[in-house]
Amino acid sequence: MECILLGSGGMMPMPKRLLTSVAVRHKGRVILFDAGEGTQLGWKKAGLGYRALQIIAVSHLHADHCLGIPGLMMLRAQMDDPDPLTIVGPPGIGEFVSTVQRLLDFHMNYPVNFVEWSEAGGPVALEDRDWKLLWHPLKHTRFCLGFRLEEKDRPGKFNxxxxxxxxxxxxxxxxxxxxxxxxxxxxxxxxxxxxxLGPSRRGRHIAYVVDTVPAKNVYELCRHADLAFMEGMFLRREEDHARERGHMTVWDAARIARRARVREAVLVHVSPRYEDDDLVRFEEEAASQFDRVRMGRDQEVYPVAFPADA
Ligand SMILES: [Zn+2]
Ligand SMILES: [Zn+2]
Incomplete structure (x- = not known):
């Protein structure tokens, strides 16, 4: 299991920093978290195959998180006999994708299944033999979901x-x-x-939480995660600006990561107002709250090891 950070920016794609998107590779399949404009560039740079892309989980209907979906769908349609694609996200994601597909009338040779969040639907978005995908609403300027991918427990050690x-x-x-x-x-x-067999061993858990102010569900999603991708859009001196726009600062994110006992946190969704050189300041501020946190950079790959007690 490994995570590839296809982009680490927020708001708009920049020449050196694409929009935030995380590809989780697990047993030959990829679960992609968010796809803003230009995510297909990050996908190509990472050398990921389109056949592997089977699930896209979308946090919310802001352009920087969903405008890249049609492009990825078109690329996928260039293969012979692709598997069905499942798109998981907020209410309206199905209408958005279907409308774009209908109006642009692009070629499709595979079915697309939509799984939309609903109040009555419970915390599990999708479940598979190997993992389950959980979702919880966050607090942003519009309805936004955070995700947690939990690999199922493995059998205990054979004696x-x-x-x-x-x-x-x-x-x-x-x-x-x-x-x-x-x-x-x-x-x-x-x-x-x-x-x-000994006691069953916990699988690996990954959290993806962007575009939110600090909220109870951020803790819920990140608690004891082996790897948590969290929003660190601004420095703390811009906290008021961040709050008005429904965002967290690096200070907020690092503090929550520590309190939620995250094993390792990667901060993403960096504002386009910052250059790469500024990330050193981000890292210092984050380190003041938590010692296992870093700023994410495009194309970084994070292998996810099993928890140490396993
Ligand atoms: Zn955003
Ligand atoms: Zn947003």
């Missing part, structure tokens, strides 16, 4: 010594037990995985 003592011969039966299946021995006894 070879106990397996031997119980008379399970090394070989295919061990493999079955490791996968969580019960096995029958030649003498008629049945051994269940519970008897030979």
């Amino acid at each position: 070879e010594k106990i397996a031997r003592e119980m008379g399970v011969p090394q070989g295919p039966l061990w493999g079955k037990l490791q996968k969580g299946e019960s096995v029958a021995l030649e003498d008629g006894r049945t051994v269940s995985p519970r008897q030979v």
Whole structure:
């Protein structure tokens, strides 16, 4: 599992800083968080294949988070027989994408499924054999969602010594037990995985939280995350300006990351008013609140290791 930061900016794409978008690569598939104008450039630079792109999770209907979707859809339609695409996001995301597709009348050779947030829908946006995608509303100038991708727990460690003592011969039966299946021995006894596996091990959790003022759900989404992408749009001296526009400062984000016990935080959605040289100041301010936080830069790749206790 690894995350590729395709862009780290906010508001508008800049020559050296594309709009914030995170590609999470997991078992050959990519889940993409946000796609503003120009995200296809970041996608191409990262050398990601279009076939892998199967899910796009959109935080909100501001141009810097969704205008890039049609371009990605068109690129995907150049392949033979692409898989269906699922787009997850706020109410209206389906209408936005379908309207653009209908008016531009671009070629489509795969189905698109929309999953829109609703009050009654609960915290799970999508669920798969390997992971679930959670969403919670944030506080921005318009309805905005934060996401958390949770890899499902893995079976506990296989205890070879106990397996031997119980008379399970090394070989295919061990493999079955490791996968969580019960096995029958030649003498008629049945051994269940519970008897030979340790406690299940937590999977990896990733948070994606941008375009919000500090809010309870920011903590909810980031709590104990192994890697959290959080908005750090402004320096603290511009806090009033940030609040008026529904944003967090780097100070806010780093402080929340510490309090939510995030393992590692990457701050993104940097205002176009700052040059890359300014990021040193961002980093200093963030470091005053949390020691495992950094400013994200376009095209950085973050491998996500299993939690240390696993
Ligand atoms: Zn934004
Ligand atoms: Zn916004």
